[in-house]
Amino acid sequence: xxxxxxxxxxxxxxxxxxxxxxxxxxxxxxxxxxxxxxxxxxxxxxxxxxxxxxxxxxxxxxxxxxxxxxxxxxxxxxxxxxxxxxxxxxxxxxxxxxxxxxxxxxxxxxxxxxxxxxxxxxxxxxxxxxxxxxxxxxxxxxxxxxxxxxxxxxxxxxxxxxxxxxxxxxxxxxxxxxxxxxxxxxxxxxxxxxxxxxxxxxxxxxxxxxxxxxxxxxxxxxxxxxxxxxxxxxxxxxxxxxxxxxxxxxxxxxxxxxxxxxxxxxxxxxxxxxxxxxxxxxxxxxxxxxxxxxxxxxxxxxxxxxxxxxxxxxxxxxxxxxxxxxxxxxxxxxxxxxxxxxxxxxxxxxxxxxxxxxxxxxxxxxxxxxxxxxxxxxxxxxxxxxxxxxxxxxxxx
Numbered sequence: 001x002x003x004x005x006x007x008x009x010x011x012x013x014x015x016x017x018x019x020x021x022x023x024x025x026x027x028x029x030x031x032x033x034x035x036x037x038x039x040x041x042x043x044x045x046x047x048x049x050x051x052x053x054x055x056x057x058x059x060x061x062x063x064x065x066x067x068x069x070x071x072x073x074x075x076x077x078x079x080x081x082x083x084x085x086x087x088x089x090x091x092x093x094x095x096x097x098x099x100x101x102x103x104x105x106x107x108x109x110x111x112x113x114x115x116x117x118x119x120x121x122x123x124x125x126x127x128x129x130x131x132x133x134x135x136x137x138x139x140x141x142x143x144x145x146x147x148x149x150x151x152x153x154x155x156x157x158x159x160x161x162x163x164x165x166x167x168x169x170x171x172x173x174x175x176x177x178x179x180x181x182x183x184x185x186x187x188x189x190x191x192x193x194x195x196x197x198x199x200x201x202x203x204x205x206x207x208x209x210x211x212x213x214x215x216x217x218x219x220x221x222x223x224x225x226x227x228x229x230x231x232x233x234x235x236x237x238x239x240x241x242x243x244x245x246x247x248x249x250x251x252x253x254x255x256x257x258x259x260x261x262x263x264x265x266x267x268x269x270x271x272x273x274x275x276x277x278x279x280x281x282x283x284x285x286x287x288x289x290x291x292x293x294x295x296x297x298x299x300x301x302x303x304x305x306x307x308x309x310x311x312x313x314x315x316x317x318x319x320x321x322x323x324x325x326x327x328x329x330x331x332x333x334x335x336x337x338x339x340x341x342x343x344x345x346x347x348x349x350x351x352x353x354x355x356x357x358x359x360x361x362x363x364x365x366x367x368x369x370x371x372x373x374x375x376x377x378x379x380x381x382x383x384x385x386x387x388x389x390x391x392x393x394x395x396x397x
Contacts, residue, residue, distance in 0.1 A: 014142035016060040017135055018344045019194070021185050022150030023069025023109050026259060026304060027199070029080045030089060030337035031067075031149075032105050036098035037090075038062045046338035048364075049345050053385055057392040058352075059345040068108030068135045070128065070185070071150075077106040087304045089333050108135060112150075113181050121179055122172040128188035136192075143351050145344045146189040146196045148223075149336070153180050153202040165216070168209040183207055186221070190214050195351040197343045197362075198223030198370075199336065205358075206370060215357040220350040222343065222362040223370045228335040229328050230255065230294075230308035231281055231367045235377040237324075238285035241314060250313045251282055252292030258302030259332070280368050281375045306332050339365050346388065353391045361387035 020028040034042075039062045044050040049059055075083075081095035081102055095102070110131045113124050136144045172179070179187070182202035189196040190205075190213045198204035198221075205214060205221045214221050227235065230253055241248050283289050292311075312324040343365055350359055363369025364380035374380055 014060065015064045015066050015139065016344070016348045017066050017068060017139065017141040017144035018341075019132060019135060019144055019146045019189075020067065020069035020340075021112065021146065021148040021182075022071055023067075023105075024071040024073045024075055024077060024080055025149060025151070026080075026084060026089070026333040027149040027336045027340060028069060028071075029077060029084055030333040031340045032077065032102065033081050033084075033090060033094060033098055034337050035062050035065050035067070035341055036101040037094060040097070044338065046335070047342055048339070049342045054388060057388055058349065058395050060348050062341070065341070065344065066108075066139055066141060067105040068110070069105075070110050070112035070131065072112045072114060077102040077109070084304065084333065089304050089331055108139075113184055121184060125172070125184055125188045125191060128185060129191040132188060132192035132194055136194075143348060144192070144194040145348050145351070146185065146194050147340055147344055148182055148185055148196075148198045148200055148202065148204060149340060150182070150200060150202075152200050153182055155203070165209040165212040168207075179203075179207075183210060186210050187213065189221075190217055190219050193217065193219065195219055195347045196221040197340075197347055199226040199340060199343070201225035201368065211357060218354055218356040220347050220355040220357065220359045221370065222347055222359045223366060223368070225367040226336050226339055226365060227367050228332060228339065229306065229330055230310065232377070233310075233326060233328055234281050235285070235375055235380075237312075237326075238282055239376045239378070241312075242286055247315045248282075248286055248290050248312060249315060250291040251310065253294045253308055253310045255294060255296045256299045256302060256307045257296065257332075258298075258300055258306065259304045284375045304331055304333055306330060349388070349391050349395065353395050355391070359387075 020031070022028055038044045048054065078095060078099055081098075084090065085092045085095050113128065132144055132146065135141070180203045182198065182200065182204040186196050186198070186205035187210055190210065196205050196214070196219070201224055204223055205211065206224065238248070279294060306329070308328040310326050314322055314324070316322055343362065346362060347359065358371035360369055360371030360373040361383050363371070363373045364377070364384040373383065
């Protein structure tokens with residue numbers, strides 16, 4: 001057995017905690033059900049890290065992932081899994097088959113924080129960090145990754161964007177600064193020595209002071225807003241138009257969403273956060289702004305499904321006007337859950353390798369990549385694979 005292969009096998013015996021903010025939500029529940037099913041032999045369809053280029057990397061195995069989380073809801077995970085199975089997100093028999101694993105994860109869920117909760121935010125950060133530390137120590141975990149899959153927040157009207165870490169600490173202590181809940185979770189993750197992933201477009205770790213804290217403590221973070229549907233298609237199609245010198249004049253998208261995400265995004269301030277992240281890719285890849293934008297509508301009848309319809313107008317040779325349309329229909333939780341598992345495995349490797357700060361190479365998974373970089377999907381994938389191989393070599397040497 002080679003030294004690298006031996007290290008891979010030994011590392012896959014190191015248990016890794018995956019702490020899900022929004023732990024009773026649809027995405028979190030589907031991720032936990034899916035991880036248990038894959039451990040039992042189900043196909044890991046949709047998991048990028050299960051593809052051949054990643055199989056030789058020293059990533060934690062699915063059997064080494066231990067789940068916990070924060071949530072403000074009270075529906076137990078086994079019941080939530082039954083609801084999702086009844087909605088067709090995964091087979092109806094699956095919740096019963098993974099009931100034991102769901103009960104174990106339910107036992108590791110703790111009360112989260114309300115968005116813009118009153119009271120001492122410094123005390124809330126300490127409480128959240130203590131939950132993470134206790135989880136790691138109680139279960140003898142090698143490391144813990146915090147993944148935010150909670151409901152999209154409204155963008156704060158005032159945010160301490162330019163505040164240094166030292167000033168932010170003082171402001172939190174004396175109550176003169178208010179952070180959104182996602183940033184409290186990110187701060188708590190770094191305080192507890194955990195990597196952090198923001199799968200939402202919420203503020204999270206994107207504040208300069210929290211970036212400073214992550215780099216100070218040698219902790220990786222990634223985000224934001226998982227790229228699962230319409231924007232995924234845009235990241236492939238937009239480079240096509242640009243490479244063929246076809247000028248896109250407008251690109252309009254209409255999103256119909258059911259479920260909890262749709263209900264949350266029915267609020268205009270939350271929808272603006274989502275639309276802003278969804279709109280970044282086009283201007284970046286086309287090199288110029290286009291008319292249209294993204295329009296989000298809540299349609300409860302869709303349940304756990306979403307539909308995106310896009311209309312693209314473009315000019316060809318001699319100004320000939322042409323159009324393209326596409327429709328994307330999918331189950332958001334089933335699209336997002338495998339990516340959550342991929343990100344937990346990859347950022348765990350980054351944490352093990354001593355990476356600190358924003359991991360731009362994980363931009364392949366996001367609409368608005370922390371740390372910058374290309375928005376073109378194929379370029380992002382190439383960067384991801386090269387980065388993962390470098391880390392695998394460094395950790396295995």
